[in-house]
Amino acid sequence: MRLAFGLGAVWLASLTIAATVIPSQNNDTDYKIGPTPLDTPWTDTVGTNPWPEYPRPRLQRSNWKNLNGVWRYRNGTEGDIKSPPFGQRLEKPVLVPFCLESALSGVTGKRHIYSWYQTSFDIPLDWLVTDRVLLNFGAVDYEATVFVNGHNATFHRGGYFEFSVDVTPYLNASGSNELIVHVFDPTDQDRTQIPVGKQTLNRGGMIWYTPCSGIWQTVWLESAPVEHVTKLDLVAEMDGKGTLIVTIYEPDTPDVKATATGISGAPFVFTVKNPELWHPDTPRLYNITVKLGSDTIQSYTGFRTVSRGVINGIQRPLLNNKFIFPFGPLDQGFWPDGIYTPPSVEAMVFDLKVLKRVGINTVRKHIKVEPALFYKACDELGLLVIQDMPSLRPDLPDPGNQCYIIRLEGPEQQKEFDRQLAMLVEQLKSYTSIFAWTIYNEEWGQDTKGLPEFRLTDLVKSLDPTRLVNAVSGWADHGAGDFDDNHHYSTPQCGTPFWSATSGLAAYDSGRIALQGEFGGVGQYAPGHTWYPDLSKQTSYELTNDTIAWNYRTHKLLSELREQTELYACSGGVWTQTTDVEGEVNGLMTYDRRVIRMDEAQWKADVFALYETAAKRAAHASQNVGMGDQSLEGLQIGML
Structure with missing residues (x-):
């Protein structure tokens, strides 16, 4: 099976990584679960440090810090992005990463068109010696403008997609850093037509549901070298420079299955002999380590052809x-x-x-x-x-x-x-x-x-x-x-x-x-x-x-x-x-x-x-079976 990788990392089954959960900083003293007509067996077990797992299993680093937890929230208005609430304590608690409309967020309610989020974080001193500090969002619905210590760090549009920004230039070398996020989410307001799935503000009926506004997936920081892996893809166009070292391990063991070295910016192929194929009945996965200079990431893949x-x-x-x-x-x-x-x-x-x-x-x-x-x-x-x-x-x-x-x-x-x-x-x-x-x-x-x-x-x-x-x-x-x-x-x-x-x-x-x-x-x-x-x-x-x-x-x-x-x-x-x-x-x-x-x-x-x-x-002789004789052993690698 031919796979192409950009630089990135994925969860390694045998890897243990300890995340540092951001201190509550007195944000959670007034948080409580909001009203809901229905709960689940897990509702009361969420606590105030939810989703502590490393959130991006395709691109995983050892030095990271989970920012989930109780932040502060303010309902916004049109045009207020011109006056961010720097240095203020916002009025309400909100549990990240849960939709503003949800009970678990603690905010609940309807029509969260404009919203402000606020929290603060510290950076380990050794992160700032030679490395870069990356701020990552799993998903924010729908438009997010991110401010760090009063600086406009990035803007992102698209309610379902992850994004990252290098915040190193905006950080305090010691002490606390202020993170503010402005969110605009019109859903289906007026004539708005954006990707929303089954979210709706106004319509009832059987197949339309409560919308999800704001930060709804994990937020985290990580430390990476100046030259670092940014992406892990299947068959992608790739740029960049550097030497790529890839190691594949036998399933569920530290035993090396294959290794290869390539140059970034161009895919390369090497052979993994006799891989066990991934199938719903036998979902075999292979752990992978990818190195670029001093950057090491963990990944995995399964060998299969569709x-x-x-x-x-x-x-x-x-x-x-x-x-x-x-x-x-x-x-x-x-x-x-x-x-x-x-x-x-x-x-x-x-x-x-x-x-x-x-x-x-x-x-x-x-x-x-x-x-x-x-x-x-x-x-x-x-x-x-x-x-x-x-x-x-x-x-x-x-x-x-x-x-x-x-x-x-x-x-x-x-x-x-x-x-x-x-x-x-x-x-x-x-x-x-x-x-x-x-x-x-x-x-x-x-x-x-x-x-x-x-x-x-x-x-x-x-x-x-x-x-x-x-x-x-x-x-x-x-x-x-x-x-x-x-x-x-x-x-x-x-x-x-x-x-x-x-x-x-x-x-x-x-x-x-x-x-x-x-x-x-x-x-x-x-x-x-x-x-x-x-x-x-x-x-x-x-x-x-x-x-x-x-x-x-x-x-x-x-x-x-x-x-x-x-x-x-x-x-x-x-x-x-x-x-x-x-x-x-x-x-x-x-x-x-x-x-x-x-x-x-x-x-x-x-x-x-x-x-x-x-x-x-399909038991009898087949014909014209698509990709037919293609090898299931070639691993095509590239990086960003």
């Missing part, structure tokens, strides 16, 4: 040149206590472990980007990830006729969507578990006349030729990408000779892979475990009276998908969904994660029946 090919006359997705049937849930990643931010890594991984218990091998990460540790967990547990691009707001009023709606406001909104789509691919493409990229969901923000999905498919393939691309999930499909993706509730229509003409869907395109991109959506009321106490506000595509009926109905729908796999061209399915979310009650679990609706023995049998049926369809 491609597509024809097997017995049918287009199929391939993993390591063999047909794999990706099946799993629509995974939205919302939490009643943290909204976009899980209360802890333990809570986040709980969801994934429940899925693995019943044999699920895939999650469709639905129009949201998760913290980096989510993808690390998928790498380790063995879950393929179909990663969606967070969608634009889908239904702006038509200025020419208020009775109609338009999908795209204009060229500036398209340009920004394109830019952030590229950021998504660049940020996540090194994770082994990423299986496919989804550009558009159900026509949301899609220019159906200009057909940008063809151009954007080419863009994604140019940035990452090692994955499949689902150009359009649901409908408004004009033939771009690797998948013919059909959404149909509650029953599946996957690669079949029948379809729903009234919904605007087209017949199955046999030139692409048939994927049931969404189906199921069977709901069940769970009194005491719902976001709204009034059950009349809880709904789904189809409802059952109890979990016995729910399991009967889900068994029937999974059996239909299995039959369509046996009889037709179905090559994968996405079930709606992992958990209930606010007004939706169609999860495999309730929103608070306290009730698992699945009869796990039945679900496991149904899931494996899907895989067994798919294996039988």
